[in-house]
Amino acid sequence: MTVKTPPARAEPPWQWPRAAYVHIPFCAHKCGYCDFASLAGADHLADRYLSALECEMAGALGEPQEVDTIFVGGGTPTRLDAAQLQRLTRMIRRWLVLAPGGEWTVEANPGTLNPEKADVLAEAGVDRVSLGAQSFRPESLRVLERQHGRTEVEQALEIVRPRFPRWSLDLIFGVPGSVLDDWRSDLEIALGFDPAHLSCxxxxxxxGTALWKQWHSGVVRPVDEDLERSMYETTIERTAAAGLAMYEISNFARPGHESRHNLVYWANDAYFGFGVGAARYLRGVRSVNTRDLPAYLRRIEAGEPATGPIEELSAEQRARETAILMLRRTVLGIDRDDFRRRTGFELDRLAGPVIERFRARGCLQDDGQRLRLSPEGVFVADRVLCEFL
Ligand code: SF4
Structure with missing residues (x-):
């Protein structure tokens, strides 16, 4: 397939997107903790969904757009069969032209990827796979209602490694019933696979999730705060010792293996979003598609936008949001000049007292140019970020 390179746009990436998110909602089973726009038992709608997705892309874009990153998330994109993945990658390549050196990530769940599907993705140009392992402990996987184990993760990695230059594992800590050694063991198993990127x-x-209901009816109890902090502390220490630098409060990577797509979100840059429940951010306006799959299909098929609420922030609200997102980047933090260029606001005029307060408490590091969470600040990141609002 030959794809014409679209003309480059003059607008900066915080105004006009150089990134695109595509959502595939189908899953084998709804995990108990999951709040994503995902559903089980709807695979019969997959072909109809792909048609709607292409309609949405064509209608929203009008013409092919050049982007630097594409992220296909879910749900479980690899729940689609090989022919459907072929269709999906063709439509993405038709409408979203990946710039040379660009990054194309697809999320996958262990147990849903086979060599045939992986070949389709690799041949289309996908160069990064994000694999949702979450845990290797049968007890934690049962609490999370995940339907795979360590064997399926190993099998998935055997398929991924020879085909994709970059891959990442997702893990979850603080699962009810787990103790520090359980989390240590999950981490060690994950690090034993020698990942260049890990999300914890x-x-x-x-x-509203099944797990939330279990908590409220007393079936499960969250781990206590001190234990959660120890788990996070262990994560930071062990990943650092393994050569993975914390570049965002939940993300760890070898140099050059950071998720470029997620860095777009944390810079508050613009992005396209397609599919049920997908969000987009264009020229300072954020909008989200309906999360209801039948409604999404009906609306797109009727030629209507599937958009739900539109959030138009004031310039100041946008600047505050940018500060919060940038501060999540533990290495980059906020560069004052960059912040001014993007938002039109002086950081210290906007949040001077908050910066001073948290700097005095040792939660922020400030060299006058760049503001970052301190090693202590990452543990109270939620509180610090909240104050910037
Ligand atoms: S596989 Fe992921 S998206 Fe699907 S239900 Fe589980 S957590 Fe949610």
Missing amino acids: YGLVFEK
Whole structure:
């Protein structure tokens, strides 16, 4: 397939996107903690969904757009069969032209990837796979309602390693019933695979999920705060010892293996978003598609946008949001000149007292040019970021 390179745009990346997110909502099973726009038992809608997705891309873009990063997330994109993945990658290549050296990530779950599907993705130009391992402990996987184990992760890595130059593992700590040694063992197993990128998230009890209901009816209890902190501390120490630098509060990578797509979000740059529940951020306006799959299909098929609420922030709100997102980047933090260029605001005029307060408490490091969370600040990041609002 020959793809014409679209003309480059003059707008900076915080105004007009150089990144695109594509959502595939299908999953084998709805995990108990999951609050994503995902659903099980809807595979029969996959072909119809792909048609709607292409309609949405064509309608929203009008013409092919050159981007630096593409992220296909879910749900479980690899729940699609090989022919459907072929269709998906063709439409993405038709509408989103990856610039030379660009990054194209696809999320996968252990147990859903086979060599045939992986070949389709690799041949289309996908160069990064993000694999949701979450845990290797049967007890934690049961609490999270994940339907795979260590063997499936090993099998998936055997498929991924020879085909994709970059891959990442996702893990979750703070699973009810787990102790520090359980998390240590999960981390050691993950590091034993020698990943160049690791994402480690503290478990969140999202309102309305099955796990949240179990918590509220007393079936499970969150781990206590001190234990969660120790788990996070262990994560930071062990990943550093393994050569993975913390570049965002939940993300660790060898130099050059950071997720370029996620760095777009943390710079508050613009991005396209397609599919059910997908968000986009264009010229300072954030909008989100409906999370209801039948409604998404109906609306797109009727030629209507699938967009739900549109959030138009004031310039100051946008600047504050930019500060919060940038501070999540533990290495880059906020560069004052860059911040001014992007937002039109002086950081210290916007948040001087907050910066001073947290600097005095040792939560922020400031060399006058760049502001960053300190090693202590990462443990109270939520509190610090909140104050910037
Ligand atoms: S596989 Fe991922 S997206 Fe699907 S239900 Fe589980 S956590 Fe949610």
